[in-house]
Amino acid sequence: MELPRNPFKAAIIEGRRQLGLWLTINDAAIAEMLAGCGYDWILIDLEHSSIEPASAPGLLQAMAPYPVHPIVRPASLDPTEIKRLLDRGVQSILVPFVQSVEDAQRAAAAVAYPPDGMRGLAGLTRATRYGAVEDYHRRAREEICLIIQIETRAALDQLEAIAAVPGVDAVFVGPADLAASMGHVGNPSHPDVTAACVDAMARLAAIGKPSGFLTLDEAVTKAIIDAGCVFPAVDVDLAILRKGALNQQEKWRQAMS
16 A cells, blocks of 8 residues: 555645644544535644544544545644654644744654654554555655644744754744733734734745644734735634524524514
8 A cells, every 4th residue: 555645745835725624622523524614624633622632533534534634733742642643644743832943853853753753663553554555664754744833922033943944844823822922812813913923924935834824813814825824724613613603693582582
């Protein structure tokens, strides 16, 4: 069996925009339903949700029949957790809270086998299709996409140096924690935060590094895309559910009044 390709990685390297969605609900049926909604990628969030690493394989299997690419965000820059996610078949990893060149180097080492990295070898894993993928360990890194997340003012100041670390395939800018680090906690759409994020997108575009972003503010999303964002996420499963429930409640209360 051939090594499975990573269409998301190929697309962002070519500069083709990929539209994304955030998954925080730990339910395979919801993951399967969202996988059929036409998005290019869906992020399974293990950092800010109730989804545990042990639940990831079931969510990945639910999404597998659909033409959508799963990305997984571990809870932290933990090489052991990253290793286990890769063994479970994850090909794209979004590592949160990367603060420095050294952090980016650790993340790069976590997704590569020796001598380039520190990922431990295992044979009968979902990643190897239980031993069916020929030469998996030599070629695996070709199809793994490492995305590092910049979320503070200090990290943003080192953006180009962090993005240039060998093995970093793309950079994701997180506006919520960035806003807090800039003194605007709870206000990721503050004009100063938006300006910093737009500038980051332009800086990454200038050095040819694919960039990603998540916001529920449509005006900010448009500005971010115009600045060169390659893989924007435009909504969150819980937010979609809440908006739908509120809209229905308001509509029918008015109809009954």
